[in-house]
Amino acid sequence: MSGFEPSGRAVAAILDDAVAGRRISAGDAHRLLLDGDLLDLGLAAQAVRERMNDPAVATYAIDRNINYTNVCVYKCRFCAFYRPPGDPEGYLVPFEEIGRKIEETLALHGTGILLQGGVHPDLPLQYYLDLLGFIRERYPTIHRHAFSPPEVKFLAKKERLSFAEVIGRLKEAGLMSIPGGGAEILSDAIRKEVLAHPKASADEWIEVMRQAHRLELRTTATMMFGMGEELAARVEHLHRIRDLQDETGGFTAFIPWTFQREHTDLPDLPEVSAHEYLTLLAVARLFLDNVTHLQASWVTQGKKIGQLGLAFGADDLGSIMIEENVVAAAGARYQMSQEEMERLIHAAGYTPRQRTNLYERFVTREETAPLAEQYRHALSPERRPLAGG
DSSP states (O other): OTTOSOOSSOHHHHHHHHHHTOOOOHHHHHHHHHHOOHHHHHHHHHHHHHHHSOTTEEEEEOEEEEOOBOBOSOOOTTOSSOBOTTOTTOOBOOHHHHHHHHHHHHHTTOOEEEEOOOOOTTOOHHHHHHHHHHHHHHOTTSEEEEOOHHHHHHHHHHHTOOHHHHHHHHHHHTOOEEOOTTOSOOOHHHHHHTTOTTTOOHHHHHHHHHHHHHTTOEEEEEEEEOSSOOHHHHHHHHHHHHHHHHHHOOEEEEEEEEOOOTTSSOTTSOOOOHHHHHHHHHHHHHHOTTOOEEBOOHHHHOHHHHHHGGGTTOOEEEEOOSOOOHHHHTTOOOOOOHHHHHHHHHHTTOEEEEBOTTSSSBOOHHHHHHHHHHTGGGOOGGGGGGGOO
């Protein structure tokens, strides 16, 4: 962990620098994680948030996580979602069912989907190209945010192609951006301990994102923490994200969330507290001076702590979560309607605005209404309450 030990600077001096727009070091971030007072961190993070984003607005998205398969060749200890090849509980969602899920998303005024699955050993690159082509042809307006670095790495190895070649072909077929899944903690010592290293080393995850950015695909940066890692590993993760953003500018947002232990191979790890989560969120806002947006994870923290994240540097509450299966498999099951999302943001003192998936602009109900009406018939009974009215 050389280079990531806490600096000897005073917390107040570090906060003053961050608020003034002067870059703080990795060691400074470690010092804040160790010794920062939560409320002082929150005040400083909010000052930075208000400099980087509209102080009056907090945003959200309406999209859907479609986990197209749970079959995975890897056995990450923190994952409750995957099933090994040949397992009777393994599945691969048919294209037509994916189409139905997209229609339901459009019926709920959604603008995008996230396609992410286990690393299925039998799916060739052509499967992914065909899936993207199917979606682009049938639902041309939907944003296709899909296939995280471990999926790209596996396809590159399977097809004997470079990361750039795989991403280029996916983009040509209709891929519009790449999610930050598979990052967990970008520190190889931790990745080896939790068996995440085989699916992608820290360097490989970064390299996939580098190549995506070079091919003009935007991506998100994520972090799952609370797997027993030291603070230095969390700082290393933040540092790797900031370094690549300095190089490419391709990350739209940083999204940290906490490890959910139920049904995993790590059931005895202590749960990350709300205090620890909000501390990390605030320090991320202070350290990542080149990543514009910071998302609070109400899906893992619950609605109230997610809402509180808007006072600790976050400017976005993510998706209303029409569907999500990976975190849900580990015991965190949350969902809300667009109306409830807007009430939460209003109650936190902000004007709620639905955004596009790449944060380029706001989205209005008038804009999404025609497709919502066209596909209203596709709403399943359990999701009709999300439609309101």
